[in-house]
């Protein structure tokens with residue numbers, strides 16, 4: 441069986457079957473080509489006349505390197521490519537802003553509850569953990585999705601485990617906020633009962649939580665809508681990356697998040713290699729063949745594209761175009 445023969449629904453087919461697809465995500469083990477394929481997809485979508493934003497929510501930035509253009513300052517139009525914008529979110533800035541936000545709210549709360557403690561201790565414990573960074577990035581992504589300024593969004597996601605936690609978090613957020621709201625309501629009622637003035641308290645924390653829950657609910661609706669959202673999983677014809685996306689796809693099914701399919705990257709191209717192939721390369725081809733069998737066993741019907749290993753990195757618009765051609769052939 442030739443590799444190509446088994447792609448039953450290609451990337452192009454999938455997009456044709458999902459014409460209102462708007463949010464594209466790429467997941468997989470580090471180094472498999474997520475950033476490169478996210479870039480290629482965004483370029484292709486822009487070429488279809490759709491206003492497209494390629495955004496990185498990954499703390500390790502790489503979009504500027506990918507595009508050969510600084511895109512860290514804000515939504516940046518890619519030179520010479522109509523409809524194509526890219527944005528690398530500044531993690532540090534986001535985190536500082538969230539910290540300040542949290543500090544303000546905690547300060548307000550301490551005053552409200554007549555607790556004479558410095559907010560700093562609370563702020564430290566609330567923000568000094570990796571989950572805080574992730575949740576700040578997640579909120580950033582949600583902001584972009586809800587703003588709805590583009591026809592399509594392509595997100596270069598954080599590495600596998602983080603991305604799953606980010607999405608799992610939207611459910612947890614909701615539960616957490618419900619609990620918080622309940623106790624805030626109780627606290628407010630108590631305070632109102634104890635106070636002589638009957639005027640209703642304006643409670644910014646409560647307002648924030650309500651708004652937050654609404655936003656998270658909206659985001660979850662978008663993220664679980666298979667007509668609008670698709671996660672594509674990138675793998676190499678190698679054991680570990682295959683194991684990673686297998687686990688990932690399982691999780692996503694559990695979360696009800698739509699899986700768009702699997703993309704196999706960096707397959708050695710037999711034809712391009714010609715006749716005198718060194719043994720080293722032959723061995724690698726054989727290894728890849730073996731792993732391709734696993735790919736077909738596990739993901740038959742879900743493989744959307746197989747990309748060759750190019751003779752250079754995928755960097756700059758011309759190389760992205762070449763990758764896009766292979767992805768949407």
Ligand SMILES: Nc1ncnc2c1ncn2[C@@H]1O[C@H](COP(=O)(O)OP(=O)(O)O)[C@@H](O)[C@H]1O
Pocket residue numbers: 468469470471472473474475476477502705706747748749750751752753754755
């Ligand atoms: N098909 C390919 N052929 C050759 N190089 C590739 C291919 N796909 C990706 N690369 C290169 O592999 C490296 C890792 O890709 P990258 O997109 O950064 O992976 P990830 O985002 O998953 O960590 C980059 O240098 C990229 O240019």
Ligand SMILES: [Mg+2]
Pocket residue numbers: 474475476498502596
């Ligand atoms: Mg990357």
